[in-house]
Amino acid sequence: MSGENNISSQWRRVFIEYLDHIGARLTQERQMVLDAALASARSFTARELHMSIEKNNVHVSMATVYNSLALLCDCGIATPIAGDGNERRFSIGCGRTIRVFCRRCGKSRAVHDSKIESILAEHHFRGLATEGFDLTVTGLCPSCVRAMKKAASAGKNIKTKQKNK
Ligand SMILES: [Zn+2]
Numbered sequence: 001m002s003g004e005n006n007i008s009s010q011w012r013r014v015f016i017e018y019l020d021h022i023g024a025r026l027t028q029e030r031q032m033v034l035d036a037a038l039a040s041a042r043s044f045t046a047r048e049l050h051m052s053i054e055k056n057n058v059h060v061s062m063a064t065v066y067n068s069l070a071l072l073c074d075c076g077i078a079t080p081i082a083g084d085g086n087e088r089r090f091s092i093g094c095g096r097t098i099r100v101f102c103r104r105c106g107k108s109r110a111v112h113d114s115k116i117e118s119i120l121a122e123h124h125f126r127g128l129a130t131e132g133f134d135l136t137v138t139g140l141c142p143s144c145v146r147a148m149k150k151a152a153s154a155g156k157n158i159k160t161k162q163k164n165k
Contacts, residue, residue, distance in 0.1 A: 011038060014076070032060060034072065043091040044089065046090075078090045079092075079132055096112075102138075116135070
Protein backbone atom coordinates (compact mmCIF):
# COMPACT_ATOMS: atom_id res chain seq x y z
CA MET A 1 0.00 0.00 0.00
CA SER A 2 1.55 3.28 -1.04
CA GLY A 3 1.28 6.53 0.84
CA GLU A 4 -0.25 8.15 -2.19
CA ASN A 5 -3.23 5.80 -2.18
CA ASN A 6 -3.74 6.63 1.44
CA ILE A 7 -3.97 10.32 0.66
CA SER A 8 -6.37 9.63 -2.21
CA SER A 9 -8.70 7.66 0.02
CA GLN A 10 -8.53 10.41 2.64
CA TRP A 11 -9.59 13.02 0.08
CA ARG A 12 -12.30 10.66 -1.13
CA ARG A 13 -13.67 10.41 2.39
CA VAL A 14 -13.59 14.21 2.76
CA PHE A 15 -15.50 14.54 -0.50
CA ILE A 16 -18.15 11.95 0.40
CA GLU A 17 -18.70 13.56 3.80
CA TYR A 18 -19.03 16.99 2.25
CA LEU A 19 -21.45 15.77 -0.44
CA ASP A 20 -23.47 14.03 2.23
CA HIS A 21 -23.55 17.27 4.21
CA ILE A 22 -25.04 19.19 1.26
CA GLY A 23 -27.41 16.36 0.40
CA ALA A 24 -25.54 15.21 -2.69
CA ARG A 25 -23.80 11.97 -3.48
CA LEU A 26 -20.60 10.81 -5.09
CA THR A 27 -21.70 10.13 -8.65
CA GLN A 28 -19.46 8.34 -11.12
CA GLU A 29 -18.70 11.65 -12.85
CA ARG A 30 -17.70 13.39 -9.61
CA GLN A 31 -15.52 10.41 -8.74
CA MET A 32 -13.80 10.66 -12.12
CA VAL A 33 -13.11 14.37 -11.68
CA LEU A 34 -11.73 13.72 -8.20
CA ASP A 35 -9.52 10.89 -9.50
CA ALA A 36 -8.25 13.00 -12.39
CA ALA A 37 -7.46 15.89 -10.04
CA LEU A 38 -5.63 13.61 -7.60
CA ALA A 39 -3.72 11.99 -10.44
CA SER A 40 -2.38 15.26 -11.80
CA ALA A 41 1.16 15.85 -10.63
CA ARG A 42 0.90 19.55 -9.87
CA SER A 43 -1.63 22.16 -10.77
CA PHE A 44 -4.35 21.73 -13.36
CA THR A 45 -7.09 23.60 -15.20
CA ALA A 46 -10.67 22.40 -15.71
CA ARG A 47 -9.85 21.74 -19.35
CA GLU A 48 -6.80 19.64 -18.48
CA LEU A 49 -8.94 17.53 -16.13
CA HIS A 50 -11.51 17.12 -18.87
CA MET A 51 -8.84 15.98 -21.32
CA SER A 52 -7.34 13.48 -18.90
CA ILE A 53 -10.78 11.96 -18.27
CA GLU A 54 -11.65 11.75 -21.97
CA LYS A 55 -8.29 10.09 -22.67
CA ASN A 56 -9.77 6.98 -21.05
CA ASN A 57 -12.57 7.01 -23.62
CA VAL A 58 -15.08 8.22 -21.07
CA HIS A 59 -17.27 11.15 -21.91
CA VAL A 60 -18.03 13.85 -19.38
CA SER A 61 -19.32 17.30 -20.19
CA MET A 62 -17.22 20.37 -19.49
CA ALA A 63 -20.08 21.60 -17.28
CA THR A 64 -19.79 18.48 -15.12
CA VAL A 65 -16.06 19.08 -14.74
CA TYR A 66 -16.64 22.71 -13.73
CA ASN A 67 -19.39 21.78 -11.28
CA SER A 68 -17.40 18.98 -9.69
CA LEU A 69 -14.34 21.18 -9.48
CA ALA A 70 -16.39 23.84 -7.69
CA LEU A 71 -17.48 21.20 -5.18
CA LEU A 72 -13.87 20.11 -4.69
CA CYS A 73 -12.97 23.73 -3.93
CA ASP A 74 -15.90 24.16 -1.56
CA CYS A 75 -14.70 21.34 0.65
CA GLY A 76 -11.04 22.36 0.47
CA ILE A 77 -9.77 19.46 -1.64
CA ALA A 78 -8.83 21.77 -4.49
CA THR A 79 -7.64 25.35 -4.21
CA PRO A 80 -7.72 27.96 -6.97
CA ILE A 81 -4.26 29.34 -7.59
CA ALA A 82 -2.84 31.93 -9.97
CA GLY A 83 -3.96 31.40 -13.54
CA ASP A 84 -1.99 31.54 -16.77
CA GLY A 85 -4.04 34.47 -17.95
CA ASN A 86 -7.34 33.16 -19.28
CA GLU A 87 -7.61 29.93 -17.36
CA ARG A 88 -7.83 29.41 -13.65
CA ARG A 89 -5.46 26.81 -12.27
CA PHE A 90 -6.13 24.63 -9.30
CA SER A 91 -4.02 22.54 -7.01
CA ILE A 92 -4.87 19.76 -4.61
CA GLY A 93 -4.97 20.66 -0.95
CA CYS A 94 -3.90 24.01 0.36
CA GLY A 95 -2.22 26.13 -2.23
CA ARG A 96 1.53 26.25 -1.77
CA THR A 97 2.41 27.62 -5.14
CA ILE A 98 5.06 30.07 -6.15
CA ARG A 99 4.51 31.04 -9.75
CA VAL A 100 7.19 32.84 -11.71
CA PHE A 101 5.62 35.03 -14.34
CA CYS A 102 7.19 37.01 -17.19
CA ARG A 103 5.22 40.21 -17.64
CA ARG A 104 6.40 40.64 -21.23
CA CYS A 105 5.71 37.27 -22.91
CA GLY A 106 3.36 35.83 -20.28
CA LYS A 107 5.37 32.64 -19.80
CA SER A 108 4.90 31.20 -16.34
CA ARG A 109 6.01 28.20 -14.36
CA ALA A 110 5.57 26.90 -10.85
CA VAL A 111 8.58 26.69 -8.59
CA HIS A 112 9.05 25.32 -5.12
CA ASP A 113 11.12 27.13 -2.57
CA SER A 114 11.12 25.59 0.88
CA LYS A 115 12.69 28.74 2.39
CA ILE A 116 9.82 30.98 1.27
CA GLU A 117 7.29 28.26 2.18
CA SER A 118 8.53 28.05 5.74
CA ILE A 119 8.66 31.85 6.14
CA LEU A 120 5.04 32.11 5.00
CA ALA A 121 3.97 29.19 7.17
CA GLU A 122 5.48 30.81 10.27
CA HIS A 123 4.16 34.27 9.53
CA HIS A 124 0.99 35.26 11.35
CA PHE A 125 -1.29 37.38 9.22
CA ARG A 126 -3.42 39.16 11.79
CA GLY A 127 -4.46 35.93 13.45
CA LEU A 128 -5.51 34.26 10.19
CA ALA A 129 -5.44 30.49 10.46
CA THR A 130 -3.35 30.12 7.31
CA GLU A 131 -4.15 27.16 5.07
CA GLY A 132 -2.01 27.94 2.07
CA PHE A 133 -0.66 30.63 -0.16
CA ASP A 134 -0.52 31.68 -3.75
CA LEU A 135 2.45 33.79 -4.68
CA THR A 136 3.25 35.24 -8.08
CA VAL A 137 6.70 36.60 -8.76
CA THR A 138 6.65 38.97 -11.73
CA GLY A 139 9.62 39.94 -13.85
CA LEU A 140 11.32 39.41 -17.18
CA CYS A 141 12.48 36.03 -18.46
CA PRO A 142 16.01 35.71 -19.94
CA SER A 143 14.81 35.75 -23.57
CA CYS A 144 12.72 38.87 -22.95
CA VAL A 145 15.69 40.57 -21.27
CA ARG A 146 17.79 39.74 -24.36
CA ALA A 147 15.06 40.96 -26.72
CA MET A 148 14.69 44.23 -24.81
CA LYS A 149 18.45 44.84 -24.72
CA LYS A 150 18.58 44.26 -28.47
CA ALA A 151 15.70 46.67 -29.04
CA ALA A 152 17.30 49.27 -26.76
CA SER A 153 20.69 49.13 -28.50
CA ALA A 154 18.99 49.31 -31.90
CA GLY A 155 17.22 52.46 -30.67
CA LYS A 156 20.56 53.96 -29.56
CA ASN A 157 22.10 53.28 -32.96
CA ILE A 158 19.28 55.16 -34.66
CA LYS A 159 19.77 58.13 -32.32
CA THR A 160 23.55 58.29 -32.87
CA LYS A 161 23.06 58.09 -36.62
CA GLN A 162 20.65 61.04 -36.44
CA LYS A 163 23.16 63.05 -34.33
CA ASN A 164 25.95 62.40 -36.83
CA LYS A 165 23.94 63.96 -39.62
ZN1 LIG B 1 9.44 36.64 -21.33
